[in-house]
Amino acid sequence: MDLQLDLLINAIIAGLLIGGFYAAVTAGISISFGMLDIVNIAHPAFIILGSYIAYIVNARLGIDPIVTSIVMLPAFYVLGAAVYQIYYQSFEKRGQESLRGLAFFFGVLFVTEVCLLLVFGVDYRSVSAPYIGSSISFAHMEFPLRLLVPCAVSLAMFAALEIFLSRTFIGRAVMAVSQDPQALRLMAVDPTRIKRIAFGISIATASMAGAFLIIIQPVIPSVGRDYIGRIFAICVLGGLGSLPGTLIAALLLGVIESITSVFYGPSWAPAVSFGILLLTLAVRPSGLLGR
């Protein structure tokens, strides 16, 4: 087979697998930014926190990071609900979310990063699991399991989230709160409570995304910053608040980034997401599947 074509196919496969992981990383932002209108730029910090928890448990007890992250879901949910409560009391209630709310989340992002730095230092940390390192080959195509497993679990999580939002009462209330909180109040539902639940869920997804991240690559505290541009690019490209749009955009970004790093070098990959973000904002601000 032609070498160039071979490279291209493998780049696309790796991109799709990474894209599946990006979907998990962006799911939380899609809920908090897309549906609740809370610009949680600290989301990557919670993801890195998830990575480090998975790392500690893996290093001490040898438990699989994905299992750890599922066990940690309630803890992250509570953390998210608590952060929302502070945010609501201090900013949303007073109508100051645009300037001070943003600064607040920026502070949270920074403080989390520095705390992790003080505790764990700047060494790269990674986990061990039986599937890391092996891969399935099919024809000329390589499917590394360290990408395949997170991608599969991430898609499952994404599907569960979509079913929850479109089928359950609370899920539909979350969708409604983004459109018309006043109408929701008329239905005897407290919008603040719904937003608290939704924000808790959005932070809970960070636990799993963190576990995927540390399976895919070694992690240092500052790696979260690389994901800020990516997650917002995906979220905007997919269309705010649309989970299917987010998934398509995540796969798209994964493939474009992968092709860029194979053919132009990995040091150019971070520029891709910014290019996509600017292009989307300039050409079609409502995104692919935006309302």
Next chain:
Amino acid sequence: MRTPVFILVQIAIAAALYFSLRAIGNDYLFFLGYTVLQFVVLATAWNILGGYCGYVNFGSSGFFAIGVYTSVFLYTVGQSLDDLFPASIAGPLHAIFPLPVPVDVVFGGIVAGLVGLGTGYLTLRLRGVFFAIATLALAIVLQTFVVNWSFVGGSRGAYIIPPDKVPVFGPYIEFLFALMLALVIIALTTARLIERSRLGVGFATIRDDELAAEACGVPTLKLKLIATVLSGALMGMAGAPFPFYIGYVEPGSAFDLSYAVNSIAMPMIGGTTSWVGPMIGALLLGTLQQIATVTISSAVNLLIVGLLLIGFVIVAPNGIVGLWQGWMRKRSRA
């Protein structure tokens, strides 16, 4: 106070500061002072867009680094004139290069202002948060470009060798300190002029209710672009002397996130409504950080900044100036 008087007062204070530091005769004080003054410029610049218009810029480190790398670029061009140009052009250019640092500052300001204009034009027409997100990503992308650009050192970094002495000023650091003092005067005067002009009123209408302002015929996009360009240019100007101060720059230090955090935290802690707030915040926080870096550790001092930022935005939304005004009001009532 009228503007010319205000400028004279500032020059008097600056001169007093400069000569008293010289009288003490410790070069370290100049190094320390330079860093604090640099933060005064950054905080004031951030506040023009953030405090007056209510638009958050997370990319201060990006704009700062534009200034830094403009200087590095011009310096490298000056170093390799004979390789870059044919002899007929290189000859006269030798008379101009190496450019004096104040010229670098002007160029740094122009480039940073243009980048601000471009980013602003693409994102400011939409909701404010898109601009905030774009600035956040902007710093990362600019860093990617610099890392891949070997002419300015790439990821290896670049060495800048400043001359040892300067006529009149003596040691180079004293010259840089004086230059930074001049930039502080420019920044504070600009901020104060904006506050007292029609421009400032326009900015305030954007901050308070953009939709209503638009409906009343305020050219909001134009005003926002003016604010972005001014703010970005001042940040670039603050960055331009940095390579000569530090001697060696690499992308990690020029794009350090701490610049972004500090230039948000300082106005927020000082107070965003007037030019006094960012200055107070920068002087306090800048000095505190210098002390913490020397006595504790540089990671802990960043933690302090982050925690102070979170604490102030929750507890004292109008910063130290707001607390002071509240206290004065209470006292006058009693």
